[in-house]
Amino acid sequence: MGKIYLIDVTNRDGVQTAKLGLSKLEKTMINIYLNEMGVYQSEFGFPTTKHESNYLRANLRLHAMGVLQPIHLGGWIRATVEDVEKAFELVPEIKDLALSISTSQQMINGKFQGRKGEQDILNMAVESIEAAKSHGAQNVSINAEDASRTEIDFLLRFACAAKAAGADRFRYCDTLGYDNPFSIYEACKHLAQDVKMPIELHCHGDLGMAVANSVTGAMGVVDGGQDAYINTTVNGIGERAGNADLVAVVLALKTSKDLAKKYKFGIPVHLKIASKISKFASYAFKVEIPINQPGVGANAFAHASGIHADGVLKDPQNYELYDFEELGRGEPEMVETGREIASGEYSGMAGFRYVMGKMGINFESRDDAEDVLELARYANVLAQKPLVADELVFIAKYPEIARELLTLTPLS
């Protein structure tokens, strides 16, 4: 029986979203929280983009140090030999790669304008997979962009060719959110049965069905005898109407009618981190969590009407499917209501030592404190908002990694 895994793409699809972005330290914090949560892989960025190089290499170092373990860190590039070579030139340590190419007639005609046909697409996929493997990639996911608008016969040929060339997973991209739960179930079951390789579900919410499509797509893959890897983002942040929300996908698989009996996670997922990661992403992206967001919204456990309030007080299960404690909610929160000393790019030593001291971090020498303060100032310049406690702790704990993350000098 196939199992279900999570591949979070907040640091790729999320940050490429119009009007939104994250600093490299914020991206690193997301990777840390995803690791704590039991997410199989973070698609952590773009290995061919030069300003990502230091961040990607620093995070791979955290992986080697055991800090970011056991999570996989996967880069995303186009399925061309040129991109593969550039990725390994800039980030030689990378082991997990997603290679993306359009497969639908709409996109082949619309993007390549008659310069490429189906055979060219197959060739590019095969050549880029072979190049990635020969450079040392251990896990290669071949991504069929616009898979949901691709003829199933071509999609099968594409996936079979990719598998024969050494691809480890096939990513079914519902790039425009065009599928529905029935259509994606059928397509993915068919692919799993015929191609016999693990399949990723990459769903968008243009029709409000990203979570439902991810779940039923994964059911199709498992029913077809393969492992399913669901692509999610924190708070559903992603291109246009967004991607499948991480927390909602986990809640659905754990809680929806009879699902958990048959469809199981391959590694335990710790929902306790849900509230923390959701709040951090909201703060970092500067996007409020909708009041009615599943599990983490302000109203997810709020009851006002007489019948509901009475019912939930008698037995929470009358009106709640899951407990707030499961999501890491319910802890008292410290909010400064009087004088507040925040970290900033112009912070000085006294304020900084006060802020750090409140978190139980004391420095051995003034030099150590100066070093970390300087890094915190740079982190503030890049984030343009006060750092959260976990970020300051991270900088104090791993100053050398932080220095690398914060180095954005244009490379030659």
Ligand SMILES: [Zn+2]
């Ligand atoms: Zn996407």
